[in-house]
Amino acid sequence: MENIIDVKGLSFAYNTDLILKDVSFQLYKGDRAVLLGPNGGGKTTLIKLLLGIEDGFRGTIKVFNQNPGGSPNLIGYVPQHHQIKPIFPIRVSDVILMGATKKQIKNKKELIDQLDYVLDILEIKDLRQYMFSELSGGQRQRVLVGRALMGNPKLLFLDEPTSNVDPNMTACFYKILAKLPKDITILVVSHDLSVLSHNINRVFGVNQTMNIQNSAKLTPEMLDHLYGMNCHHLSIKDETIVPTPCEPSL
Known part of the structure; x- marks a missing residue:
C-alpha cells in the first residue's frame, strides 16, 4: 500500500497546554478514514499540522514523503469555517474555480473540463450560475x-x-463523496459517529493521544478512549451505531 501520510511520535502544545501527545499513524492511498474525537481533543489541530498551518511540534510528519506544506497541489482542504460570507456576490462556478491550479488557469480547456467534472460528480451542475448566497447549507x-x-x-x-x-x-x-475516484485518499474530521455508516474503512480516534481501528465498528476500547465509557452507551438503530450521551452531556 502506498503511504500518503506518515506521522511518528507527534506531540504539540499551545504554550503549556498539551494538545497532542505521542501520536503515530499512517494513512494509505485510497483510504476512506475518519478522525473522531471530542471537542478540544486535538482533531483540527492535527489537520493544521498535517497541512503545515501550525508548526513547532515534536516528532515527524511526512505527507507524500515531504514535510507539511510541501505538496499543496496534491491536497484539497475544506475547513470547518469557510471564509466566504453568504452575502458576498459570487457565483457557484467562481467559488469552485478558486481552487484551480496555475497550470489549469493557463490551459482553458483543462480548466473548463475539470470544472464540468467537479460540477457533475457533486451533482450541482444545475447550480453553476446560482449565487453562493442563494444556496442551502448542504449545497x-x-x-x-x-x-x-x-x-x-x-x-x-x-x-x-x-x-x-x-x-x-x-x-x-456522504453518498456523493462515495462517488469520488478510489485513488483519492479522504480523511473526514468529525465528532459525529453517524459518519461511520458511510464507507469508512479506518478510524483514528484522537483525544490528546491516538487510538486506531481498521474497521468502522467501534470497540469499547475506542469509545472509552474518546469519551469515557461512564459517559456514553450505545444503542442500535437500523443497524447503525448511535451514540447516546448520558448526563452530564459532553
Missing part, C-alpha cells in the same frame, strides 16, 4: 468540496463537513 458544503477538488488532489481533508447540515442532507452528502 454550500458541496460547492466548497468542489473548490477543494478543482485542483485534482490526491488527498482530501474535510473538517466537520456536515456540522451545519440536517441528517437527511448528511446522508446525501
Whole structure:
C-alpha cells in the first residue's frame, strides 16, 4: 500500500497546554478514514499540522514523503469555517474555480473540463450560475468540496463537513463523496459517529493521544478512549451505531 501520510511520535502544545501527545499513524492511498474525537481533543489541530498551518511540534510528519506544506497541489482542504460570507456576490462556478491550479488557469480547456467534472460528480451542475448566497447549507458544503477538488488532489481533508447540515442532507452528502475516484485518499474530521455508516474503512480516534481501528465498528476500547465509557452507551438503530450521551452531556 502506498503511504500518503506518515506521522511518528507527534506531540504539540499551545504554550503549556498539551494538545497532542505521542501520536503515530499512517494513512494509505485510497483510504476512506475518519478522525473522531471530542471537542478540544486535538482533531483540527492535527489537520493544521498535517497541512503545515501550525508548526513547532515534536516528532515527524511526512505527507507524500515531504514535510507539511510541501505538496499543496496534491491536497484539497475544506475547513470547518469557510471564509466566504453568504452575502458576498459570487457565483457557484467562481467559488469552485478558486481552487484551480496555475497550470489549469493557463490551459482553458483543462480548466473548463475539470470544472464540468467537479460540477457533475457533486451533482450541482444545475447550480453553476446560482449565487453562493442563494444556496442551502448542504449545497454550500458541496460547492466548497468542489473548490477543494478543482485542483485534482490526491488527498482530501474535510473538517466537520456536515456540522451545519440536517441528517437527511448528511446522508446525501456522504453518498456523493462515495462517488469520488478510489485513488483519492479522504480523511473526514468529525465528532459525529453517524459518519461511520458511510464507507469508512479506518478510524483514528484522537483525544490528546491516538487510538486506531481498521474497521468502522467501534470497540469499547475506542469509545472509552474518546469519551469515557461512564459517559456514553450505545444503542442500535437500523443497524447503525448511535451514540447516546448520558448526563452530564459532553
